[in-house]
Amino acid sequence: MRERIPDLVKTADNWCSKWANKKTILATEELKRYTLDVTMNALLGMExxxxxxxxxxxxxxxxIFSTGVYSFGIDLPFTxxxxxxxxxxxxxxxxxxGIYRxxxxxELKGCLRSLIDGRDEDGNGLTMPELLDNIVTIAYAGFESTALGMTTALLKMAQQPEVWEELKKEQERIIAKHGPEMTAEAIEDMEYTTAVYKEAVRIMPTLPGLFKVATKTFEINxxxxxxxxxxxxxTGTTAQHYDxxxxxxxxxxxxxxxxxxGREPVPELAFGLGPHSCIGRYLSILEAKILLATMARGFSYKIANPDQARVYAPLPFPEDGLAMIVDK
Ligand code: HEM
Known part of the structure; x- marks a missing residue:
């Protein structure tokens, strides 16, 4: 991911400029487009x-996949x-x-290369169905989850402008210390920007609960x-209420x-625990930080309706799609 940082920065800059040109956007949809672009282009390297x-x-x-996959499982063309x-x-x-290409x-570069060329200790690589399954999972798992976290952060900063001001101040400090380029070191140093995103995921967890099957009988409380x-x-609810x-x-x-x-290295339950905990956690934090930093450095935004309900579609996004005006 470190190697892909320049591409991630370029992607964030492109999207923010596009939004400023459009002026009025529905942030929920646009942030999903941004996360998908990051995963497919900037991270995997698919063009x-x-x-x-x-x-x-x-x-x-x-x-279409995301809105239908949790519906009643009858696989007919009209359901x-x-x-x-x-x-x-x-x-x-x-x-x-993309894989054939x-x-x-x-010569093509990107994390897809590691998935294709990777071998286990017995020298076996991923088969075509395994590659496809992994990529669909990564695209789907990373698409709405991070967009929801960023949506929450933008909405909360509209309600609490002092947080947005602090975010901008941190970016000024980072530029003074590291220069204008968003290098890995500069991004690593963005402690407040990280907190803005982590706190958004904490208060509005993407996955309220997970489905597991007990592999052995056990006792709890x-x-x-x-x-x-x-x-x-x-896990999500626990992260919020019982930390x-x-x-x-x-x-x-x-x-x-x-x-x-807050600085203690405790597990963040919003991203799950154990061997199947979120594989995309670092990407999620990285892409959100880069986007928030880009916004704070060169853009301003205004949310049309900062106090609004959420609708489950299937994740809890703001009711009006977060109508927003973006300026450069
Ligand atoms: C706010 C952002 C995110 C949250 C809150 C989140 C949350 C979670 C949680 C709780 C799990 C554990 C599921 C379980 O134990 O059954 C999980 C798994 C997973 N996540 Fe995320 N996720 C986020 C972003 C991402 C991103 C950006 C990607 C990839 C691009 C991603 C890819 C995955 C994958 C592939 C798994 C399955 C891991 C496995 O089964 O071994 N996630 N995520």
Whole structure:
């Protein structure tokens, strides 16, 4: 990811400029486009069009997939689930073309190269179905989750302008210390910017709970959970309500991460725990930091309706799509 930082910075700059040119945007949708562009282009190194389709086509197909995949699982052409499965197949066709292109041209660079060339201790690489499955998972898992975190951060900063002011001040300090280029070291140094994003994910967790199956019988708080039972640990809710450093505190306050307790290296439950915890955690924080830093350095924004409800679609995004005016 370190190697991909210049591409991530360029991607953030392109999107912010595009938004400033448009002036009025629906931030929820635009941030999803940004995260998808980061994952597919800047991170994996896939270039569009793929199979004759653009990044916007992929965005639309992922949207159909995302809204239908949790619906009742009847796979027929006219059901939501059926449309989600058809969209998934079209996504696989696009990604297959990207993989073939990498295989044909060894000069192409990006994390896709590591996925294609990687070998385990027995010398085995990923098969084509495994490659496809990994890439769809990465694209889907990273697409709405990080967009939700950034949406929350922008909304909260509109409600609490002192946070936005502090973010801008930190960027001035970073530029004075590291120069204008957003290098890995400069990004590493953005402690407040990190806190702005982490706090947004804490108060509005992407995944309220996870689906797990007990692999052995165990006991928790006096309750016996038999092997084979479905268990839904409410990691997101727990992260918000039961963190013993600030129990039940749902207020948005990035400064909490700048205290002694906040700097402790405790696991962040919002990203899960254990062997299947979020593989994209660092990417998520990195791409959000780069976008927030880019905004704070050269742009201003105004949210039309800072006090609004959330709708589950399927994640809890602001009701009006976060209508926003962006200026350079
Ligand atoms: C705010 C952003 C994000 C949050 C809150 C989040 C949260 C989570 C959580 C809680 C899990 C654990 C699921 C489980 O234990 O069953 C998970 C897994 C995963 N996440 Fe994320 N995620 C985020 C961003 C991303 C990004 C940007 C990517 C990739 C581009 C990503 C890729 C994945 C993948 C592939 C897994 C499955 C890992 C495995 O099963 O081994 N996530 N994520």
């Amino acid at each position: 569009f069009p793929l199979n004759g389709e653009s990044l916007e086509d992929l965005y639309n197909k992922l949207h 939501k689930f059926g449309r989600a499965m058809a969209a998934r197949q079209e996504i696989l066709d696009m990604i297959s073309e 990498f295989r044909r041209n060894p 006096g309750y016996r959970i038999p092997k084979g039972w479905v268990v839904i640990p409410l 013993e450093r600030w129990p039940g505190d749902a207020n948005y306050c990035p400064n909490r991460y700048l205290t002694k307790a």
